[in-house]
Amino acid sequence: MTKTEQAVKNIHITDDAGAGKGGIHPLSRLLVTFFYILAVVSYQNDHLTGLLGMVLYLVIQCTWYAIPVKVVIKRIWPVLLLVSMVGIANPLLDQREYMMVANIRITYGMISMLTLMLKGIFCVMASCILIMKTGMVQICCALRILRVPKELVTLLLLMHRYMIVLVQEIERMQQAYKLRAPGQRGLHIRSWGSFAGLLLLRSMDRAQEVYESMKLRGFQGNLQVFSAECSKTASILYGFIWGTGILLFRIFPVFPIVGHVLAF
Numbered sequence: 001m002t003k004t005e006q007a008v009k010n011i012h013i014t015d016d017a018g019a020g021k022g023g024i025h026p027l028s029r030l031l032v033t034f035f036y037i038l039a040v041v042s043y044q045n046d047h048l049t050g051l052l053g054m055v056l057y058l059v060i061q062c063t064w065y066a067i068p069v070k071v072v073i074k075r076i077w078p079v080l081l082l083v084s085m086v087g088i089a090n091p092l093l094d095q096r097e098y099m100m101v102a103n104i105r106i107t108y109g110m111i112s113m114l115t116l117m118l119k120g121i122f123c124v125m126a127s128c129i130l131i132m133k134t135g136m137v138q139i140c141c142a143l144r145i146l147r148v149p150k151e152l153v154t155l156l157l158l159m160h161r162y163m164i165v166l167v168q169e170i171e172r173m174q175q176a177y178k179l180r181a182p183g184q185r186g187l188h189i190r191s192w193g194s195f196a197g198l199l200l201l202r203s204m205d206r207a208q209e210v211y212e213s214m215k216l217r218g219f220q221g222n223l224q225v226f227s228a229e230c231s232k233t234a235s236i237l238y239g240f241i242w243g244t245g246i247l248l249f250r251i252f253p254v255f256p257i258v259g260h261v262l263a264f
Contacts (some may be wrong), residue, residue: 025235026138027145032242033130037123039250045087045112046098050253054122057246061129076128083120087113136160150222157223162210169202 043051062069094109140157
């Protein structure tokens with residue numbers, strides 16, 4: 001299976017994630033994820049030990065939904081690499097001593113760098129888990145319930161739905177390039193500009209064709225999205241339990257408490 005086929009398969013899996021019945025309402029999952037992200041970003045830049053306790057949410061979610069962590073990381077590793085660059089200059093900017101570990105001087109800059117990196121990683125992974133187990137259509141349904149402007153929801157849904165078209169178009173262009181440059185590995189740097197420009201033009205043409213087809217089918221600027229059948233009781237319990245748990249993790253850091261108990 002090629003990378004393009006795998007990408008298309010992953011998109012279809014995401015689309016089918018929220019199609020089941022009797023599960024948790026997407027609004028409940030969305031609010032829990034949003035509350036978790038707020039709790040993560042609320043930590044101060046030198047509160048590394050407290051922030052580490054928030055990883056329990058990700059571990060429990062991956063375990064409960066049987067999602068291998070390596071699968072999550074594999075899907076979003078470019079984003080994780082980007083967010084890991086945040087605060088990389090802090091060790092040079094803030095060299096105040098924080099603590100000494102085995103004659104190694106740990107500075108506030110190092111702690112703040114790690115804290116910022118973990119904040120970004122935790123938030124991205126929580127969002128990825130939400131999308132993988134809820135589906136973009138169901139997330140858009142939850143956004144409409146929250147009164148998010150329908151134009152933004154429609155734009156988000158169309159971007160996700162027709163991402164497959166863009167990926168397949170890139171594959172066609174790559175195949176055409178390989179036929180014209182046999183034996184060459186990858187895309188030559190001198191062709192990057194023309195390749196991107198041609199992709200833009202072809203995307204605009206395809207977008208116009210898609211829009212005209214939608215107009216012929218009665219599109220009026222708003223896509224109707226409906227929530228799958230869900231258990232109201234389970235959804236309320238899910239939101240209450242996770243909301244309480246995240247709040248407790250934020251108020252009472254896990255690792256410092258465990259360290260005090262072990263020391264005692």
